[in-house]
Amino acid sequence: MFRKLLIAIITATTISGCISGDEFDNSYNGNFEALWKVVDEHYCFFEIAGKEYGLNWDNVYHKYKSATDTCENEAELFATLGDMLKELRDGHVNLVSMYGTSYYWNWQLDYPINFSDSIQRNYLGNDFKLTNGIKYTTLTDSIGYAYYESFSNGLNINNLSMMLYGLKECKGLIIDIRNNGGGMITTAEKLASAFTDEKIHCGYMQHKTGPGHNDFSEPEKIYLEPSEGAIWLRPVVVLTNRGVYSAANHFVMLMRELPNVLVVGDKTGGGSGLPMSYTLPNGWVVRMSACPTLDKQGNSTEFGIEPDLKIDITSDDWNNGRDTMIETAKKIILEYYEKKEEQQE
DSSP: OHHHHHHHHOOOOOEEEEOOTTTSOSSHHHHHHHHHHHHHHHOSOHHHHHHHHOOOHHHHHHHHHHHHHTOOSHHHHHHHHHHHHHTTOOTTOEEEETTEEEOOOHHHHTSOOOOOHHHHHHHHTTOOEEETTEEEEEETTTEEEEEEOOBOSOOOHHHHHHHHHHTTTOSEEEEEOTTOOOBOHHHHHHHHGGGOSSOEEEEEEOOBOSSSTTOBOOOEEEEEOOOSSOOOOSOEEEEEOTTOBTHHHHHHHHHTTSTTEEEEESOOOBOOEEEEEEEOTTSOEEEEEEEEEEETTSOBOTTOOOOSEEOOOOHHHHHTTOOHHHHHHHHHHHHHHHHHHHHHO
16 A cells, blocks of 8 residues: 555575586686686576676687786786676676685666765764664654664564564654665565565575576575564665665565565665685685576566665755655655545545
8 A cells, every 4th residue: 555655656595616627727727717617607697687788708708718818927817807707797796816806896886875874873863772783763753764784694583573663653664775785685584574464475586407598497486474573564665775785685675565665765786696606726716696586577686676766865965964865755654644644535
């Protein structure tokens, strides 16, 4: 009901393995070949990356094969192989060695920040409560506000229930997960389960079944089940920005299927593949997305989830210490009640 009215008004386990030393030697070229092949056979987003930005993994091979031939030391080899992996544009893909860890950061850096902890203090104040890493308080107009910056730690159901009980007089709840880079999917699911009183189908999971780019198992349904603790069924607005990634992206995928939830803010960062790790002949470790997650409609969320309502923090609000997204979320909840009262008259 909440979601329909508001739209009218305007969401890991790591597997590891080794590459056979019989197939590839420990030369620069041998490690390049090993890396390219293991990604070619196990990475899960070639098709969606091809559609999104034209990735051709065979072309990547020829580009970096010649670059590898010119490497003069291991540091140059690490930089070259790291650059090759960045062609996947996936924040879950890393190469780890004594020279550091390669990352692709542009999935986040190419977008507006849309978050300021300094401005957020104007809303949290100095009397907020903290439970399991969630900072929460009651804003003006009796609207609850909870900020969760990471799903890296476990979430205690009893503590979550006490938080919701403490906000029981609120008309609605703003759940702010901006800049939440992920963590444990189980934590994301446990939080989401507090906002439904029935089992909900929210998406699908697949697994690689062979070396081909499209060798996948049949999609297995992902369900969200009600929490064993307190259940909140009043209006919820989830605030997102591009820094929402991995398990936090999964949380958004789950929450947007609930009838009392609206997602507001910027497109999430994505990162919907569960990771797998392999060891190269020289001992370096490559980590990559291997098991894709799809939303309820069967679409990949690897490159992000669009919000129900797209909002950026305006420059005027930024300069005046106001958070456009929080203010919009408050207005949405209040307008819901106004609309509901009009329908009852």
